[in-house]
Structures are given as C-alpha cells and as structure tokens.
Amino acid sequence: MTTSNYREAAEAAKTPEHWSKAARNWILIVEDDRLSLKVLRQLLGARGYDVLQASGGWDAISRARHELPDLILMDLRLPDISGLDATRLLKMDDQTKNIPIIPATSRPSRVNHPISRSFSTKRTPEQQTGSQEEMA
16 A cells, blocks of 8 residues: 555545534533533533533534534523524524524523513413313
8 A cells, every 4th residue: 555545545534523423412502601601511511411612602603513512502691692693593504403402591581571471381361260171
C-alpha cells in the first residue's frame, strides 16, 4: 500500500464526530441562570445524559446546528433573543427542525403573558360543576 493510499484509507475510516455521539443522549440546555444550569446539568448527568449548554438564543441556535442534540431544554427568557424566537428559528431550519424542544423557565411569569395563557389550567364551567352523571 502506498503512502497516498494509506492516507485515503485512514480518512475514509474516520468516524464523523456526530456519529460518535449517536449512541449517546445529548441534551442542549439553553439557560442564562447559572444556578438553574448547574441543577439541570447535575440532574441530567446523574441520569446518564450528556449535556451541552448555551447561555443565549443565538448561541443555542449555533450549538444546535453544529452539535445536533437529541433534545433542547429552552429557557424562555434569554438575554439576547427570547427562547420563543430561538425556537421559531430552529423550527424553520431544515437541519434542526426535527429536534424536540421543551420550553422552560426558572422565573415565574405573569398570568397575562401569552405563554402563560396557552398553558392555562382554567376549567370550563362543565368541569367546575361536574357532569350530570357525576352528580347522580
């Protein structure tokens, strides 16, 4: 085998970096609060997950495109762009659109915030009074 053939064979045998991560469960945590990040890293690490981190929305988009994690935990309140905007951009990108994203925040939000309203636990009048069958 000549030197050039050896180099070609060695290059062909190299495992792409993202393939070596395929058997592992990679989670990208997007969180700007250091304490929350530390707690999440410890909890997920103890469960056997490998954790990547980003502290802002633009950093999260870059890391997601480069690392292709299995899941993203997205803080909704970030210093540069909102977690919702970062999520929208990731979902519009063909490379990252299939990565599941779980919205999260460590800070309480106002009840009138659109996100809070979409996850509201308000009950319908029927649920509050119960159905006729439950009353019988």
